[in-house]
Amino acid sequence: MITAERMAAVDENAAALGVPRKQLMESSGNAVAAAVRRVADPDDSVALVCGRGNNGGDAFVAARFLDDYDATVHLLGRPETISTDIARENWTALERAEYDSRVVRDSRDLDLGAPDVVVDAMLGTGVAGALREPERSAAAAINESGATVLAVDVPSGVDADTGEAAGVAVDADHVVTFHDAKPGLDDWDVTVADIGIPETAELFAGPGDRRVLTRPGDAHKGDFGEVLVVGGGPYTGAPALAAQAAMRAGADLVRVACPRAVAREVQGFEAGLILRPFDGDRLTAEGLDHVRTLAADHDAVVFGPGLGDHEATLAAVGDFLADYDGRAVIDADALQVVPEVETEATLLCTPHQGELRGMGGPSADDWRARLDAVADFAADIGHTLLVKGAYDVISDGADARANRTGNPGMTVGGTGDVLAGMAGALLSTQEPVDAATLAAYANGLAGDRIVDRQGYGLLASDLLPELPRALWGGRDE
Numbered sequence: 001m002i003t004a005e006r007m008a009a010v011d012e013n014a015a016a017l018g019v020p021r022k023q024l025m026e027s028s029g030n031a032v033a034a035a036v037r038r039v040a041d042p043d044d045s046v047a048l049v050c051g052r053g054n055n056g057g058d059a060f061v062a063a064r065f066l067d068d069y070d071a072t073v074h075l076l077g078r079p080e081t082i083s084t085d086i087a088r089e090n091w092t093a094l095e096r097a098e099y100d101s102r103v104v105r106d107s108r109d110l111d112l113g114a115p116d117v118v119v120d121a122m123l124g125t126g127v128a129g130a131l132r133e134p135e136r137s138a139a140a141a142i143n144e145s146g147a148t149v150l151a152v153d154v155p156s157g158v159d160a161d162t163g164e165a166a167g168v169a170v171d172a173d174h175v176v177t178f179h180d181a182k183p184g185l186d187d188w189d190v191t192v193a194d195i196g197i198p199e200t201a202e203l204f205a206g207p208g209d210r211r212v213l214t215r216p217g218d219a220h221k222g223d224f225g226e227v228l229v230v231g232g233g234p235y236t237g238a239p240a241l242a243a244q245a246a247m248r249a250g251a252d253l254v255r256v257a258c259p260r261a262v263a264r265e266v267q268g269f270e271a272g273l274i275l276r277p278f279d280g281d282r283l284t285a286e287g288l289d290h291v292r293t294l295a296a297d298h299d300a301v302v303f304g305p306g307l308g309d310h311e312a313t314l315a316a317v318g319d320f321l322a323d324y325d326g327r328a329v330i331d332a333d334a335l336q337v338v339p340e341v342e343t344e345a346t347l348l349c350t351p352h353q354g355e356l357r358g359m360g361g362p363s364a365d366d367w368r369a370r371l372d373a374v375a376d377f378a379a380d381i382g383h384t385l386l387v388k389g390a391y392d393v394i395s396d397g398a399d400a401r402a403n404r405t406g407n408p409g410m411t412v413g414g415t416g417d418v419l420a421g422m423a424g425a426l427l428s429t430q431e432p433v434d435a436a437t438l439a440a441y442a443n444g445l446a447g448d449r450i451v452d453r454q455g456y457g458l459l460a461s462d463l464l465p466e467l468p469r470a471l472w473g474g475r476d477e
Contacts, residue, residue: 056122417460
């Protein structure tokens with residue numbers, strides 16, 4: 001099963017792998033035509049009711065494979081408003097080849113005639129909510145036609161993830177959907193068509209994974225997360241890097257809880273950091289009340305950068321996690337405590353291979369074998385893992401992904417702190433696997449761009465100004 005949002009990401013990742021969307025539309029249209037042949041009798045009349053997006057484009061392609069039928073294509077809206085280049089190209093192909101293609105400028109002008117089969121290609125999985133005009137009137141006309149109705153991807157007006165409709169929806173007899181089943185379509189007769197999307201488009205992180213990020217124009221401070229970084233003591237750069245990365249990743253507010261003994265040094269890395277120090281030169285049980293109070297007011301905590309492995313510090317980490325029920329990224333020395341603690345917290349753990357072994361986790365040289373082993377270990381401990389390596393592997397025990405951005409120049413110290421901070425910002429607004437996948441992808445992509453520009457010898461701090469473009473994309477991509 002795959003959700004509508006995830007399907008859109010996979011589609012974009014496939015394009016990034018070199019499988020053009022135009023090619024996928026050709027395969028989708030062929031699959032729609034094959035589904036029509038399964039439900040239509042020879043010489044039946046077929047009406048294809050098409051929207052102005054790629055769902056309609058699939059039906060434009062299908063019409064070219066239905067020459068054995070009396071087929072008519074009804075476009076809801078003006079051709080110049082078709083929203084994608086590939087759908088527009090396929091509409092133009094129909095017109096030039098003189099297929100029976102009709103433009104419906106007003107929903108009152110939709111005349112389906114008396115078709116034997118109607119193809120609903122108005123809206124795909126990316127659209128939710130109540131139908132608007134002209135789709136609402138068209139859905140009513142389809143339902144009243146008495147024809148066999150075949151929906152493309154999802155019946156228009158139905159939420160592909162829930163199966164619910166917010167008003168009028170197409171009453172489809174059959175559905176042809178693509179790549180994988182959709183969670184909300186259990187009550188329909190569904191055919192899942194393989195359209196040639198590579199397995200790796202769903203497995204590997206890619207630009208489509210950025211789709212989880214949104215920045216509405218009416219957003220307010222706090223909508224994109226407040227992050228607390230708990231770290232420092234033996235080291236001062238690590239919590240500063242993590243906190244700056246959280247800021248660059250879009251968190252609205254980032255605060256650092258660190259030992260008072262190093263607070264001035266941590267503050268010196270970035271004027272925008274908000275310091276909330278606790279007494280002493282390392283985290284111990286005496287500082288936990290302060291940390292707990294701060295953590296309760298934040299959307300996510302990044303726990304571990306620069307804390308060290310003093311026995312009292314690790315005991316404090318365990319005590320914190322035992323009482324915490326929020327979201328946290330666990331990194332560095334704090335990781336070894338995780339398997340020993342019963343916690344209600346939602347944890348995203350970011351070990352490298354050595355730290356994973358220190359947690360009692362598996363070791364595997366091949367990334368595919370590591371992916372399976374990490375998935376099993378994540379299920380055992382009940383937390384999400386992002387295991388860093390030449391190929392990062394991510395799993396919560398149920399879902400498993402991999403990332404292959406990054407390069408050998410990123411073995412320099414501090415790049416893991418940047419990753420942890422970015423993961424914390426993303427975890428404050430996203431589900432753990434999505435946060436981990438996007439953090440790994442963007443961190444590696446930022447490093448790749450630096451090495452492409454200047455060669456090896458990068459500093460972890462070099463990643464920081466590259467993170468926004470790696471996360472949200474740029475015009476030159």
